Amino acid sequence: MVLDAIVAIVLIGAILGQEPKSGGLGGMDGGGDAVFSGKARGMDAFLARVTIIFGVLFAVITLIIAKLTA
Numbered sequence: 001m002v003l004d005a006i007v008a009i010v011l012i013g014a015i016l017g018q019e020p021k022s023g024g025l026g027g028m029d030g031g032g033d034a035v036f037s038g039k040a041r042g043m044d045a046f047l048a049r050v051t052i053i054f055g056v057l058f059a060v061i062t063l064i065i066a067k068l069t070a
Contacts, residue, residue, distance in 0.1 A: 004061045011054040018047045 001065060004065060007054055007058045007061060011051065011058055014047050014050040014054060019044050
């Protein structure tokens with residue numbers, strides 16, 4: 001469970017460290033489609049990969065913990 005908490009903290013940090021890719025709720029009307037406009041580079045691309053890896057890791061660890069406690 002400690003490992004799960006550490007992975008969750010790293011995942012939160014990776015998500016919060018990314019640059020916003022749209023105007024938030026204001027972009028829902030279709031005005032600015034900045035999400036699909038280009039590829040992420042540098043630190044943003046690294047944080048996107050870290051988010052995916054740690055998200056999958058978090059899910060797997062959580063499922064293992066659930067199986068062990070059931």
